[in-house]
Amino acid sequence: MPKQQTQSTNLNSGKTPSELFNSDLFGKLFEADKNRLYCYIYAYVSDAAAADDIFQETCLTLWKEFSKFEEGTSFSKWANSIAFNRVRVFRRNQNKYELGLTDDFLLEFSDNISIIENSFESREYRWRYLEQCIGKMSSSFKPIYKSFYIQNLMAHQIAEDTGRSIYAIRKVIHKIRKTLFDCVEKKLKKDAS
Numbered sequence: 001m002p003k004q005q006t007q008s009t010n011l012n013s014g015k016t017p018s019e020l021f022n023s024d025l026f027g028k029l030f031e032a033d034k035n036r037l038y039c040y041i042y043a044y045v046s047d048a049a050a051a052d053d054i055f056q057e058t059c060l061t062l063w064k065e066f067s068k069f070e071e072g073t074s075f076s077k078w079a080n081s082i083a084f085n086r087v088r089v090f091r092r093n094q095n096k097y098e099l100g101l102t103d104d105f106l107l108e109f110s111d112n113i114s115i116i117e118n119s120f121e122s123r124e125y126r127w128r129y130l131e132q133c134i135g136k137m138s139s140s141f142k143p144i145y146k147s148f149y150i151q152n153l154m155a156h157q158i159a160e161d162t163g164r165s166i167y168a169i170r171k172v173i174h175k176i177r178k179t180l181f182d183c184v185e186k187k188l189k190k191d192a193s
Contacts, residue, residue, distance in 0.1 A: 026066045029075040030059070037079050044087045054090050058083045125191070126184055133183035137176070144172045 042051040159166040
């Protein structure tokens with residue numbers, strides 16, 4: 001045990017507190033973004049082995065260049081630009097991946113991926129908020145929600161199962177839908193402000 005403590009002390013010796021902080025910050029940002037980054041790279045080369053190689057090179061570059069990252073900006077966008085450059089280098093070195101695609105086309109493709117990612121991020125927030133809102137839903141609504149949205153039962157089936165009128169079930173479904181929609185919208189507006 002003492003030997004390991006000495007080794008860990010030696011690894012950290014010579015690093016300033018800000019360097020240690022930045023390595024922790026890098027770890028957190030990278031861990032949260034690594035799967036998305038791999039998919040970003042794979043979208044360009046559509047080959048797992050090539051994507052693995054480019055991902056490793058990108059990770060190394062991200063780590064070496066992390067001092068250039070401006071805290072408070074988007075780590076994903078910064079990582080994308082480095083990954084994109086690694087893809088371009090790879091494509092130049094491996095003509096079989098060229099497929100007649102120009103760098104201009106790749107730049108346009110990269111811009112479109114950013115738009116798609118932003119849209120995906122927005123949907124991801126909506127899903128997270130929806131889950132939170134479902135958790136806060138009235139206990140009287142939960143069985144109807146589960147029957148209609150999870151089990152995909154029709155309103156008339158729920159009415160038969162619960163002994164309520166189809167009109168009452170439809171009214172409850174409408175209330176659930178409106179309640180969840182309003183709850184999600186409220187959370188999105190709160191985030192935007």
